Amino acid sequence: MEDSDCIVIMGSNMAENHPVAFRWPMKAKVQHGAKIIHVDPRFTRTSAVADIYAPLRAGSDVAFLGGLIRYVLESERWNSDPFFKSWVATYTNASTLISEDFRDTEDAAGVFSGLMAYKGGMPEWPFNGFTNEYDGQSWQYARGAVGDQGRSASSAQSGEASSTQSGSKEPLKRDHKGPPYDDIVEHLLQPAPDRDETMQHERSVLQIVKRHFSRYTPEMVERTTGCPQATFLQVAETLLANSGAERTSSFAYAVAWTQHTNGVQIIGACALLQLLLGNAGRPGAGVMALRGHASIQGSTDVPTLYHSIHGYMPHPSALKEHDSLTEYLTGETLPTGWWANMPKYVVSYLKSMYGDAATAENEFGYDWHPKIIGDHSHMAMFAAMNAGRVKGMLCIGQNPATTLNAKLDRAAMRKLDWLVVKDNWVHETATFWKNAPEISNGEVSVADVGTEVFFFPATQVAETDGTFTNTQRMLQFHYKAVDAPGDCRSDMWFSYELGKRLKRLYAQSDELRDQGLKHLTWEYEHEDADQRARGEPSMLKILKELNGYYSDDPSRHVGGFVDLKDDGSTTCASWIYSGCYPAPDKNLTARREADAPGVRGAQLNWAWAWPANRRIMYNRASADPSGRPWSERKKWVWWDETQGRWTGYDVPDFPATKPPDDQPKPGAVGMDALPGTAAFILKPDGMGWLFVPSGLVDGPLPTHYEPVESPVNNPLYKQQASPVIKYWKDEANPLAVVGDPQYPHVITTYRLTEHYLSGAMSRWLPWLNALMPELFIELSPELATEKGIANLDWVRITTPRGAIRAKALVTRRMRPFVIDGRRIHQVGMPWHWGYEGLSTGAVVNELTPLVGDPNVSMHEGKAFVCNVERA
Amino acid sequence: MSEIASSTWFTTAPHWGWLIVFYYLFGGLAAGSYFIAALIDLIGRREDRPIARMGYFVAIPCLMVSGVLLLVDLYRPDRFWHLFLQSNTMRPIFQYWAPMSIGSWGIIVFSLFALLSFLAALAESRHLSWGWAGHLRPPSIVGRVIAVLGILMAMYVAGYAGVLLAVTNRPLWSDTPLLGMLLGVSAMSISASLLLLIARWRGLKFPGVRSLDRFDSWVIGLTLLVLVAVIVSLGSVARVWLSLWGALLLVAVLVGMIVPLFMRWRSARSAQTSALAAVMVLIGGFILRTVIVFTQQGIQP
Amino acid sequence: MAEPMGFFTDTTVCIGCKACEVACKQWNQLPSPEGGANTMSGDSYDNTRKLDGINWRHVKFVEQFSEDRVGGRWLLMSDVCKHCVRAGCLEVCPTNAIIRTEFDTVVIQSDVCNGCGACVAGCPFGVIDINPVSKTAQKCTLCYDRLQAGMEPACSKACPTDSIQFGPVRELRERGAKRVSQLNDGGESRAYLYGADEKMLGGLNSFFLLVDKPEVYGLPPDPKLPSRNLVPASMFSALGALLVALIGVFSFRERRSGEGEDRP
Amino acid sequence: MNLNRRDFLRLSAGAGSGTALGGLLSAGVNLAPSLAAAQELRIKDAKTTPSICPYCSVGCATLVHTSNGKIINIEGDARSPHNEGCLCPKGAAIFQLHVNPNRPTQVLHRDPGATDWEVWDLDRAMTRVAQLVKQTRDETFIEKAENGKLVNMTSAIFALGGATLEIEFNHIHQKLMRGMGIVAIENQARI
Structure with missing residues (x-):
């Protein structure tokens, strides 16, 4: 970001929530005059230092981004500067043709072709939350024969939507069961999609995109978002002026984009815009996701998430043709692009699970691996728990008593037989049976809560070794400085200890269902005798399993994912982490060598980033199609003719010796099937997708839908909200109807610099708590006057889910919006409080509904409706 | 804050409160009583010597009380000696530019003279059998020297207190150089009133009692003049008294100055009136000190 | 004496994160009010309220928005001891607890201070107050201990956006002037340095870049030394004493004997 | 803003000589002598352990100073390209995550x-x-x-x-x- 010329922060309050990351935009601003643009419902500390602040109503992001896309596509500069044409034609799918059957929202009153009632799912699991779904068949590329283009690299699909099955190929009839799997990959090859290099064909992606966004005019942006046209145009002009061969712009977003029922589409709109502007794979470009937790990237890479196994590979699912490893690989492998290597990664993963018991004969233990049977995400699980279908919960470093319709969550937890909480603080979840509001006010009696509850005290960061993966995919090792007090143990200790005990309990079992656990490799004894005596596992042994090693000689670590094989000779849990620990004495994640000051570089000797220590992904795009840097100023990775290889400041994210003019070989698979210009190597066509033919369940192009709860009708389309959202119907989860006069105001929730999440890591710390000691609601003086509320008055906030109290902070930083001719008030509340800690306050998430994005089951906490009155 | 009268608005109020109000009261009484006593000793009538003696007797307990108040007002009373000795080198400290430093020394030196005069007074009233002690008062040469120096120190102690307030950056205090003058002059007036009250209470009929009355009236007049000068010198800062403190100041002026002057003017020779007026002057003096100390406290950035 | 060291606080890049406040408390092991169970001030995001004995850094939040919100600003500023070249606190300290160090900074030695409060009232900026734990007057030391060890002060090290910069004052002033002209060239004509020259108390070793009048930030437009009043106030006190003495002589001198008979 | 009360002072008798002495005082810059009081650096003999901030996802590097098995200080690691020694208020408070009387240990x-x-x-x-x-x-x-x-x-x-x-x-x-x-x-x- 330090290299950016313009940084658009949208869907994020970067200065408040990532102050240290914000160092770099500020450096860019002070040192080379980069423009910072903040687009946000509230005037925040980020807005305070931005060059342009554009206000918008919470939940109208796609309308704003759609407006920017239209502005760019219609602008003279974009249509005349050769950079954009060259970039878009070479690196994006702009010239690819889409199926004749595709119907856009323009033609179908706000929905795409293929909408139908939900019919997926299994009777065992009625908690998928879907009402409708799309059959994405008509969104595919047009090619000789219609077929599946496969998934995107970071596929969010978990299989509940039945449409994801469409287009999968007939399983290959194979004469052998095990490896090699090359035959499967070759079998999956399809004819190349149809293209029109002039990008003028009416079914070409560029023309479809142009038509799709034609209604997102500046007037419409103002009507929908409430952002004044002049401000919007200022943003658009600044962004365009700072994109091109010489200049790059970047976007930063956070949960204010993801916590929407169309969160994935908001991000998609941004990606589309950045691809149009050539802001990808280049220094100072891109879309930066600012994630909230120390290792949230790590917990996605190493998925403590139900829908995927290591390295973004889909979890085997009973909803797909995954009955055998062969079928799984047939369904999930992409024949072209990097993902053609998937069989190697899956087999190495299974070897990491079951060790020597995983053989070619038993498909590496594939049958032992569980399959998901539906949506087992956070909200679905709480819906199931509330229905009495979940008996036990292991809650480690999380505080669900304060999240997402918290009252429903706590009611669900009262139905558990047992709950294990492992945390650093006795937080709201640990005492949900004791101190929750419904217990304090007598609604529920403590004696009636039949849950057996455990609290295990945890270590703090300096009391254990371990690795965090930051938001830039960087693995950083940290060391233990002191022993933890009392019975505090690391979280690794807990899992390791529990595993050891369970393996003992099942040691005598011969049942098929227990074979996976019996064969699970589970040897992480610490090297140090003291730590071994405490029962702490060895972090290095765990890291080694993530990195990978040779199955026949575990002391030999693999050097990276290129070493992985599909025959079981390599064991590697996480292909993307492969290379982080390439030799027993080389833990690259522990490196702390910075580049010399003043030297341009990518800090390659500081820790280790996946994949293969690359700092900018898809960085082939930082060079033009012929391999030369787009400009001296934005030089990063380029083709060195004399050496015959890619070189530069970073590790090239491309086959090192594949020349820029390389052409795909007929019938080839993997990277050989792509040309030397295919910068987006994880995509099967090697291109950045403006139009997303597969991988998304709610449409191939971003479309403005209103949040599920909104005070206004969708100004853009007849369709009010996304037709395929997830909603868990429950009497404790009611929704307000559009324009409900009982709940006239938009409410958004957010975090403060001074606190962390539910406050579990901040409300016990005097230094932090004193800085923001009480829960408050921010509201404009206009609304305060209307309601007779003075600063610091107690205010009662109600939504269909509940009512809470908070102190008023009346400020002109909040403003009323005029939406579609109506004045709409908006209020905001930080959600850091609960009933434990040095300062207590209402649980703001008692207000939020359980509704979710259909792709990723992400909830909508950033825009819903409420009423406020003086308490 | 719409408009700021002075840069002093941006400073922090020290913790000086009631202890300091009482210190100003007792310190003022000590200094004033000594001043009057020594003056009578030096230039007054011989028959007024008992009044002077009374002054010396009043000065010492008042001085002791004020010393204790100052000590207790320190957050670290155990380190009061740091005012006189550099704690890490044990060298004496005398910072002529720091009122707190010179004030502390001033009180010590004044205490010495007050003590000597006190001993002399004791000796004269035969409470003390040290014969030499009687020579510590005029008309002996030593006594005259002590009285002259003691008067200077008393004037110093009465005046420095206000200088201490001026040599800060607080609103009001440091916005006029006249508070030292005001407090000093007022100290003489309340002391005269206290001595008057005691004299009236004990039914003394020396000519000096009338002189005290007259002295007090003149000094009250002077105090009023100085107060007007204070308000004028404050300029726009004076608006701090557009408040309850201002009302209280008015009470102090009425009760402690205007009404007593008026009463003395109307019935100059009535002992009761004189005593009542003296009580009112003391009350007024106390209120004045309260107003001066507390007005600035509510003003914070 | 080493070269004078100080802070340059560029308020235009401050994001109001308060890292400086916490980093300062961490290094100096300062407590929080009420053990952290503070109350909301209702004044924007400022709950620290002021600099005092346990808050040696204080981030101020000034909301400037008109009714129509056009051109609204939220001014953020991390306030701290100014380490004045001519320091009011140092002048009035009676115990020599306050010293000027080899870095030209002003430090209160907690083991010498007896909590008299003179410096609290004497500071032109309201920086100092009594720390209820040590019961002595305390304020920013510009991390004197770290400076002697060649380390940067805790707050400027922590500051994520380099709003707080530490260094030799001479160099910081150059940097500050450059930043002002950069801002002026960029259209921010209101930018100026507060306290960077000798005119203000001989120069503030900790100076600021502001974009509005000082009083908007809670800074005195015209800070002065407490000693400015020493001579005049002393003179007037002496004058008062002289006048009272004259009245005394006039009232008590011997020749007036006989006039003083009380009526019965 | 600036007050006219100064004019009042100029008219008054003592002000002339006062200014002279006042000028002397102010020209004297600082009346107290400069001193260097040797300070004890509290992490002088501490052991330093590299660590990472556990809050958000930026991944700021920290240094943990320990003495006799106790944490005495945690601050940013200036070598890190992510944070160059900076920390946010939460990162700066990591010390209190560890050393905190509110912490459960059973x-x-x-x-x-x-x-x-x-x-x-x-x-x-x-x-x-x-x-x-x-x-x-x-x-x-x-x-x-x-x-x-x-x-x-x-x-x-x-x-x-x-x-x-x-x-x-x-x-x-x-x-x-x-x-x-x-x-x-x-x-x-x-x-």
């Missing part, structure tokens, strides 16, 4: 229906948790779905958490859960 257990916690021994608690996990797993395990598909899973145990925790935890935890057939594994990434 295992707590609550029986169904009980009104309060009971302190339990670590081993006893782990034994009980392992038993409960096994019992619930055995009671709710689905080997084959109704449609005959082999699924080998249970959805009656929910494993929640991980985004603020080390990847080593995420790995062995999800491995153990998947090894047992527990598929409902989630963390904060989705909320």
